[in-house]
Amino acid sequence: MPKKLHYNKLIINSNNKVKTMWNNVKTETQKINKDEIPPINVDGNVVKDHLNLPNIFNTYFTTVTDKMNVNNAVNRNVSSNDAYPLNYRHQVFVSQFPSIKLTPVSTKEIR
Numbered sequence: 235m236p237k238k239l240h241y242n243k244l245i246i247n248s249n250n251k252v253k254t255m256w257n258n259v260k261t262e263t264q265k266i267n268k269d270e271i272p273p274i275n276v277d278g279n280v281v282k283d284h285l286n287l288p289n290i291f292n293t294y295f296t297t298v299t300d301k302m303n304v305n306n307a308v309n310r311n312v313s314s315n316d317a318y319p320l321n322y323r324h325q326v327f328v329s330q331f332p333s334i335k336l337t338p339v340s341t342k343e344i345r
Contacts, residue, residue, distance in 0.1 A: 271341075288336030296333050 241258045248254035273282040276290055 285338045292336050
């Protein structure tokens with residue numbers, strides 16, 4: 235209870251209540267502000283190259299529905315011509331969706 239009163243007092247007396255609240259959260263969770271982009275696991279490979287990450291995300295998000303469509307057909311043991319929700323996209327949108335191009339940014343641009 236004393237800790238709660240202490241934090242309440244800090245927030246009440248603050249000029250920037252939102253910032254003070256988040257500083258309190260950060261203090262309690264002991265999170266460290268990092269400027270590094272963490273590596274991600276892609277198909278069992280750890281990717282640390284932050285310049286390549288936008289291409290990886292672009293490839294993933296532009297092909298995810300096609301992969302789901304194939305996986306569902308295999309898992310359900312059906313042909314690709316059978317009607318199910320993901321096949322609807324192929325019937326309505328004859329051409330492929332345009333690609334989304336992500337470009338690398340620095341941590342300074344994000345802030």
